[in-house]
Amino acid sequence: MEMQFTPYILMNGRAKEAIEYYREVLDAEVKFQQTFGEGPADEAKNFKEEEQDLIAHAVLNFGGASLMIADMIPEVPFQSGSQISICITVGDAQTAERLYDKLREQGEVKLELQNVYFSPAYAIVTDPFGVTFQIFAARG
Numbered sequence: 001m002e003m004q005f006t007p008y009i010l011m012n013g014r015a016k017e018a019i020e021y022y023r024e025v026l027d028a029e030v031k032f033q034q035t036f037g038e039g040p041a042d043e044a045k046n047f048k049e050e051e052q053d054l055i056a057h058a059v060l061n062f063g064g065a066s067l068m069i070a071d072m073i074p075e076v077p078f079q080s081g082s083q084i085s086i087c088i089t090v091g092d093a094q095t096a097e098r099l100y101d102k103l104r105e106q107g108e109v110k111l112e113l114q115n116v117y118f119s120p121a122y123a124i125v126t127d128p129f130g131v132t133f134q135i136f137a138a139r140g
Contacts, residue, residue, distance in 0.1 A: 003099075004089040008068040008134055012078040015055035015071040022069075028062035036071075040117045057118070085124070085132035096121035096137035103127060103135070 011018055022028045037044050037052030044052065054071035068087055072078050090096050093115075100113045103125040110132065113123035121137035 002091060006066050006068050006087045006089065008070070008085045008087040010070055010072050010078075010083040010085065011055070012083070013054060013071055015058065015069050018069055019055070019058055019060065022060055022062075022067065026060075026062045028060040028067070031059045031061050031066075033058040043117055082132070085134055087134040087136055089136045089138055091138060092140075093121035093137045096123070096135050100125065100135050103133060 009018065019030060019033065023030065034056050035052060036047045036054050036056045039056055047054075056070055058069045060067045060069065072083075088099065090099065096119075097113060100121075100123045107125045107127045110124040110126060111122070113121055113135070116122045118139075119136050120139060121135070123135045124132060125135065126132045
């Protein structure tokens with residue numbers, strides 16, 4: 001089972017500022033950036049006007065590595081120290097489901113495995129050691 005592990009930083013409304021900082025400091029290239037308002041219309045309508053410009057997802061590349069950054073979903077409370085997680089990208093929904101089932105056995109599910117507009121299988125689980133994993137199945 002092939003998996004890619006990428007650090008994922010969740011910000012409290014300051015993702016755009018962080019992206020600019022990492023572009024300058026790490027000479028990073030922004031490979032992808034999308035705000036909540038730029039998502040599918042049926043998803044974007046769920047966010048308040050002042051939340052539309054928050055970063056839903058961004059990918060920065062530098063020195064052969066990648067870093068993902070986003071603003072916290074507004075209804076999820078921000079807690080300092082919990083903003084870094086690891087995104088595990090897998091090739092299909094079945095692999096994501098197997099990984100999700102294993103992690104949730106002893107972990108705490110933060111977001112149930114579900115089909116979302118950006119992934120056929122996406123979940124967030126914190127393991128027994130306090131490490132939070134985002135499970136992400138790439139779209140075919």
